[in-house]
Amino acid sequence: MQLPDFMMIISSSYGLSLLIWAVISIILLYMARKPAHEAILSVSKIIFHAFRLFSSSILMAEKKLKERNKEVLLASGRAASERILEREFERIDAFVKKDLSHFPTLQREITDSVVRLDEDYQKSAEIPPAPPGWTKAIEPIASIPPSEDSMVAEILKSIKDALDKGQEKALASYRKSSEKRHNYLKDMVPTLRHINKSVAGLDKNVQTLLERSATVDRHMDEYAQINKQNDTAAQMLSSSSLTQFFIAGFVLAIAVGGAFINFNLISRPMQEMVGGSVYMMGFKVADIAALVIILVEVSMGLFLMESLRITRLFPVIGALDDKVRVRMIIVSFVFLFLLASVEAGLAYMRELLSADDAALVAGLLGGASSEGIDASGRWITTAAQMGMGFILPFALTFIAIPLESFIHSSRTVMGVVMAALLRFLAMFFRFLGNISRYAGKSLVHIYDLVIFLPLWLEGLVLNTTDKGTKETENVISSVEVAPIKKKAVRNTKKSVAKDEVIAVIEEVKE
Amino acid sequence: MRSLIISVIMVLGFSACSTGPHKAHNKGVYMLVDTSGTYTKELKKAQQIINYTLSQLNAGDSFVVASIDTGSFSEKDIIAKITFDDRPSKANQQKRAFQKKIEQYIQGVKSSPYTDITGGILQATEYLNERDTRTKTIMIFSDLKQELKKGYVRDIPFSLGNYEVVALNVTKLRSDNIDPREYMDRLELWKKRIEGGGGKWDVINDLERLDKLIKG
Numbered sequence: 001m002q003l004p005d006f007m008m009i010i011s012s013s014y015g016l017s018l019l020i021w022a023v024i025s026i027i028l029l030y031m032a033r034k035p036a037h038e039a040i041l042s043v044s045k046i047i048f049h050a051f052r053l054f055s056s057s058i059l060m061a062e063k064k065l066k067e068r069n070k071e072v073l074l075a076s077g078r079a080a081s082e083r084i085l086e087r088e089f090e091r092i093d094a095f096v097k098k099d100l101s102h103f104p105t106l107q108r109e110i111t112d113s114v115v116r117l118d119e120d121y122q123k124s125a126e127i128p129p130a131p132p133g134w135t136k137a138i139e140p141i142a143s144i145p146p147s148e149d150s151m152v153a154e155i156l157k158s159i160k161d162a163l164d165k166g167q168e169k170a171l172a173s174y175r176k177s178s179e180k181r182h183n184y185l186k187d188m189v190p191t192l193r194h195i196n197k198s199v200a201g202l203d204k205n206v207q208t209l210l211e212r213s214a215t216v217d218r219h220m221d222e223y224a225q226i227n228k229q230n231d232t233a234a235q236m237l238s239s240s241s242l243t244q245f246f247i248a249g250f251v252l253a254i255a256v257g258g259a260f261i262n263f264n265l266i267s268r269p270m271q272e273m274v275g276g277s278v279y280m281m282g283f284k285v286a287d288i289a290a291l292v293i294i295l296v297e298v299s300m301g302l303f304l305m306e307s308l309r310i311t312r313l314f315p316v317i318g319a320l321d322d323k324v325r326v327r328m329i330i331v332s333f334v335f336l337f338l339l340a341s342v343e344a345g346l347a348y349m350r351e352l353l354s355a356d357d358a359a360l361v362a363g364l365l366g367g368a369s370s371e372g373i374d375a376s377g378r379w380i381t382t383a384a385q386m387g388m389g390f391i392l393p394f395a396l397t398f399i400a401i402p403l404e405s406f407i408h409s410s411r412t413v414m415g416v417v418m419a420a421l422l423r424f425l426a427m428f429f430r431f432l433g434n435i436s437r438y439a440g441k442s443l444v445h446i447y448d449l450v451i452f453l454p455l456w457l458e459g460l461v462l463n464t465t466d467k468g469t470k471e472t473e474n475v476i477s478s479v480e481v482a483p484i485k486k487k488a489v490r491n492t493k494k495s496v497a498k499d500e501v502i503a504v505i506e507e508v509k510e
Numbered sequence: 511m512r513s514l515i516i517s518v519i520m521v522l523g524f525s526a527c528s529t530g531p532h533k534a535h536n537k538g539v540y541m542l543v544d545t546s547g548t549y550t551k552e553l554k555k556a557q558q559i560i561n562y563t564l565s566q567l568n569a570g571d572s573f574v575v576a577s578i579d580t581g582s583f584s585e586k587d588i589i590a591k592i593t594f595d596d597r598p599s600k601a602n603q604q605k606r607a608f609q610k611k612i613e614q615y616i617q618g619v620k621s622s623p624y625t626d627i628t629g630g631i632l633q634a635t636e637y638l639n640e641r642d643t644r645t646k647t648i649m650i651f652s653d654l655k656q657e658l659k660k661g662y663v664r665d666i667p668f669s670l671g672n673y674e675v676v677a678l679n680v681t682k683l684r685s686d687n688i689d690p691r692e693y694m695d696r697l698e699l700w701k702k703r704i705e706g707g708g709g710k711w712d713v714i715n716d717l718e719r720l721d722k723l724i725k726g
Contacts, residue, residue: 268598275596277570279535353598360602364561364609
């Protein structure tokens with residue numbers, strides 16, 4: 001390394017010139033020590049505060065983002081709860097309409113049955129047959145003691161016979177009436193069974209209703225929690241969102257795999273339609289066309305799901321009039337069906353093209369004709385390809401459900417990730433701030449290291465000064481100065497220059 | 511304003527869509543087949559290579575087979591040429607027709623007394639430059655021994671930027687067996703000429719390595 005000519009103080013000696021420059025530099029640095037230290041420290045302080053400011057503003061942004069995330073989470077949770085509650089109420093409504101609508105009829109039937117039962121009961125009440133009236137009249141005659149008079153005996157016998165006959169008649173009548181009453185009671189059994197069945201059915205319906213109301217209560221509790229906007233609800237929703245995100249992502253990945261298979265099924269035959277060597281933006285037009293068909297199918301699937309109110313990605317479709325919505329269902333389904341048919345046709349064409357390619361390659365390379373290949377089982381692959389071509393578009397329709405979950409949950413996940421990123425940034429800036437602060441301090445020490453020689457000399461001089469100061473202290477103690485003044489002297493020792501100290505001593509002496 | 515933006519996007523979209531098959535995505539292959547002297551016995555191998563090349567080319571690619579004879583810088587030496595149709599099924603039909611044409615040619619080929627390889631290469635570059643294909647490959651099926659008729663000037667430098675020149679089945683001549691340096695010098699000479707023109711040089715003598723023939 002060479003010094004420039006203008007720096008060569010002693011032109012004959014490079015080393016000496018360098019040494020002189022070094023000494024000059026050290027002296028200058030020593031002279032500028034205090035302002036240089038201040039400058040270094042202030043710059044490091046500025047950088048430190050700037051980074052701190054950055055860090056605090058990022059933390060504030062993170063806080064706002066967290067609040068926003070919470071709001072979004074609670075809003076989506078509220079919407080989901082409202083949706084579930086709405087669905088539950090719809091179910092209850094349908095249940096009430098279906099199962100409890102015939103409640104008045106049932107009630108009337110039961111009332112009728114009860115009335116009938118009451119009537120039958122009344123009829124079945126036991127009424128003992130009235131004894132014939134003449135029996136009392138003949139009781140005195142019958143109480144006549146038997147005598148040997150044949151006439152009397154004859155009369156008594158005939159009375160006894162008459163009484164026996166009357167008794168038999170009464171017994172028969174009683175039996176008949178009992179049978180009739182039993183029949184009435186027998187008739188009551190099916191009515192009772194009917195009532196029992198009706199009441200059991202009613203009981204079951206009421207139980208179901210109670211269960212549904214318990215579910216509604218549970219959802220209402222959740223809804224109330226969300227409405228309170230407390231952290232527990234937010235945490236619950238957040239973890240639920242994360243789960244949803246990963247599950248929906250997994251299902252979407254499967255769907256993408258399906259779409260990829262679908263793409264491969266139709267991209268080759270598409271070359272027959274749009275050409276195999278036409279490119280757009282570096283991609284084959286045939287591939288783009290195949291991709292567009294698949295995307296159109298997915299869109300139709302989305303519209304179908306939306307019109308069926310299974311998903312709610314487009315509020316406009318959900319809010320459509322029922323008549324228009326049904327039309328939309330039909331239109332999107334028809335489109336889907338047509339596209340699926342087109343795909344099945346393309347899959348068939350693919351098989352034909354593959355067979356043609358195979359025959360050509362066999363002819364060119366092997367010299368064998370395609371007839372040599374056993375084609376008896378080819379219909380299986382053809383049928384399988386056509387079937388896949390037809391089914392996959394309908395299967396892709398169901399992407400809408402995980403897609404909706406994914407979109408909704410990704411808002412939360414993105415928010416969480418962004419918040420974490422901001423926090424990390426804030427930490428990083430804080431770290432940089434601290435580094436700049438300590439770097440400033442280190443630079444000050446390094447500065448002192450460079451000028452260690454003049455500093456060492458200064459130290460020696462100051463030591464001498466210290467000794468002088470101690471002597472001065474002795475003088476002060478000998479003149480017995482006041483304690484306050486002693487303290488003033490001690491403080492002055494540390495910071496004030498030597499001549500100032502002497503001035504103070506003189507003042508004290510006076 | 512909105513319609514203007516849409517129009518601009520549409521124009522850009524359509525301009526990005528290349529309408530022809532010859533726009534920087536297709537391959538161009540020009541095969542020179544030596545028909546001089548005893549090398550005609552090797553033409554069965556040339557047919558194999560042509561068939562293999564046909565199986566590797568796709569819709570929109572161009573393929574030419576031309577013979578190397580006394581004066582090869584001529585369109586008359588082109589045996590068969592094709593640019594495959596956009597539709598794969600049609601391209602397959604074209605390949606079959608091409609194969610038949612080559613077969614017929616090989617059956618009735620007559621050997622020429624001279625070998626003008628340089629003329630063939632110049633003809634190939636002229637054709638492929640005109641086709642403007644993305645990759646340009648010249649395959650030379652020859653022993654690379656150039657023999658020119660008196661009066662033919664062929665000390666012309668090549669311009670082979672973006673070209674790949676592959677020498678196939680470079681057979682050893684009787685004199686090569688006596689002094690192998692002749693063979694090596696011959697290969698080195700052609701390598702220098704091709705690379706001097708900016709082209710990429712390769713030699714494939716083992717026909718099992720044909721998979722490396724058509725790239726991209």
